Amino acid sequence: MTTALSVSKLFVSYNGNEALKDINFTIDEGKLVGIIGPNGAGKSTLLKVLLNLVNKDAGSVEILGKSIKEMKTRVAYVPQRSNIDWDFPITVMDTVLIGTYPKLGIFRRPKKEHKSLAMECLEKVGMTQFHNRQIGELSGGQQQRVFLARALAQKPDLYFLDEPFVGVDVTSEEMIVSILKELRNKGKTVVVVHHDLSKAKDYFNELILINKELIEHGIVEKVFQPEILNKAYTNQFTPIILEDVIL
Amino acid sequence: MMNFIDALMQYEFLQKALLTSMMVGIICGVIGCFIILRGMALMGDAISHAVLPGVALSYMLGINFFVGAVFTGILTAIGIGYISQNSRIKNDVSIGIMFTAAFASGIILITLMKSSTDLYHILFGNVLAVRPTEMWSTLFIGIFVLVSIFIFYKELLVSSFDSTMAAAYGLPTKLIHYFLMALLTLVTVASLQTVGIILVVAMLITPASTAYLLTDRLWVMIYLSAGIGVLSSILGLYFSYTYNLASGATIVLAATVLFILAFLFSPKQGLIWRTIKNAKKREMHSHSKTGLEE
Numbered sequence: 001m002t003t004a005l006s007v008s009k010l011f012v013s014y015n016g017n018e019a020l021k022d023i024n025f026t027i028d029e030g031k032l033v034g035i036i037g038p039n040g041a042g043k044s045t046l047l048k049v050l051l052n053l054v055n056k057d058a059g060s061v062e063i064l065g066k067s068i069k070e071m072k073t074r075v076a077y078v079p080q081r082s083n084i085d086w087d088f089p090i091t092v093m094d095t096v097l098i099g100t101y102p103k104l105g106i107f108r109r110p111k112k113e114h115k116s117l118a119m120e121c122l123e124k125v126g127m128t129q130f131h132n133r134q135i136g137e138l139s140g141g142q143q144q145r146v147f148l149a150r151a152l153a154q155k156p157d158l159y160f161l162d163e164p165f166v167g168v169d170v171t172s173e174e175m176i177v178s179i180l181k182e183l184r185n186k187g188k189t190v191v192v193v194h195h196d197l198s199k200a201k202d203y204f205n206e207l208i209l210i211n212k213e214l215i216e217h218g219i220v221e222k223v224f225q226p227e228i229l230n231k232a233y234t235n236q237f238t239p240i241i242l243e244d245v246i247l
Numbered sequence: 248m249m250n251f252i253d254a255l256m257q258y259e260f261l262q263k264a265l266l267t268s269m270m271v272g273i274i275c276g277v278i279g280c281f282i283i284l285r286g287m288a289l290m291g292d293a294i295s296h297a298v299l300p301g302v303a304l305s306y307m308l309g310i311n312f313f314v315g316a317v318f319t320g321i322l323t324a325i326g327i328g329y330i331s332q333n334s335r336i337k338n339d340v341s342i343g344i345m346f347t348a349a350f351a352s353g354i355i356l357i358t359l360m361k362s363s364t365d366l367y368h369i370l371f372g373n374v375l376a377v378r379p380t381e382m383w384s385t386l387f388i389g390i391f392v393l394v395s396i397f398i399f400y401k402e403l404l405v406s407s408f409d410s411t412m413a414a415a416y417g418l419p420t421k422l423i424h425y426f427l428m429a430l431l432t433l434v435t436v437a438s439l440q441t442v443g444i445i446l447v448v449a450m451l452i453t454p455a456s457t458a459y460l461l462t463d464r465l466w467v468m469i470y471l472s473a474g475i476g477v478l479s480s481i482l483g484l485y486f487s488y489t490y491n492l493a494s495g496a497t498i499v500l501a502a503t504v505l506f507i508l509a510f511l512f513s514p515k516q517g518l519i520w521r522t523i524k525n526a527k528k529r530e531m532h533s534h535s536k537t538g539l540e541e
Binding site: 069 | 399405408412414415417465
């Protein structure tokens, strides 16, 4: 099996404070992986390193055996909903169309074929009838589906999603999960920063548990053990609550 | 009104003034859309002020004042970014520190030139005294700015809307920021004669904000904003000529009146329709409540 993502000896700091320490892991192609950990564990920082948006102090990140710079158009990113200006004058259709920009380059404009691709992607997330709406007029779940459609329009090999289920209704969450699983089944690699431990078991193949350091990485059953989770969450939950979550 | 049209037919200086201020309306309106969508209204104000020392230096050195203006404008933009990224000073404070410093230096430089009338015109504009060379340079800047925005429309859109994605797929977002700042200094210099340094920020943000209240599509917003900028210029120039008022002030107030109209009457965002809709909803609910009680 090919390695989709490999991170080795990664160190990152902000103003002298270590945010990530000696992180090492590899993810095979065709996996749906959750990055979990307590607040402030460096989950979003890790995602930003994988997208080459944060400078690392040391270590290397390879995507499909190549440097991130070479692969940046093969990766799609779904941002946290709180990072988007929902009053921006843009429609659902035009938002999805942005997904075609990376491959178009600077001088080419989206044409008919790109518009029909965007429409197909909207259909996959069940948002076709909203294509003319301004994005702020949608519910949280619908907004997240539109951004997933944008990622689909990029036709990438890897998907990175940052907290995609925050403020999202149950129907949308189920739809997003089933699309992510379908992508995985087609051999794509999907990495999701996720905070809700209760669902982690059903959603992912593998989990990467971090708290500044890598606590554990492996199949869900291996990571989802009380004593392992305790190592990461010691300051946030009492063990009793953790057991509730696991059971 | 007829007097104004007659005068327009008759006097070449008025024709030049009208053409120049219409061009300024267009370019300020277009670039202003990106300024307000990127949350850079304060930055627009700062850069327009920071142009002053550049203009003064160019006078002294006898070079084209676009060169000096772009130089001090960009220098200030870089200084603002450097301070806010390398200390705990917040961005708005950094803007305040740097642009007042640049502006103060500009005042001293102009005083050294011993020409206070020039200072007055640079600060407040005097479109009725616009010279042909200034009209032409406004035209060339206008064409350059519009062509740049046309070519990089996609990149400006995505980096304004979702800069994280833009950076992730490899767009040089910092370069785009400074490029926009450079365009902004050019637009400011082009607007010196018409509205002056102090009020140019109004031409950047007021027509764009009016357009923002009227549409949900960026390209429509850009056209509307340019149109509203032109309309403000024409109305402003009319009042300036007819009542002998400073052109910068009348143009800005015309833009403000158009903004207030959109604020009140915009079909989707306007205060009036919103109030009516809310009242209707409340009325509906109060009926259904009494219905339950019966």
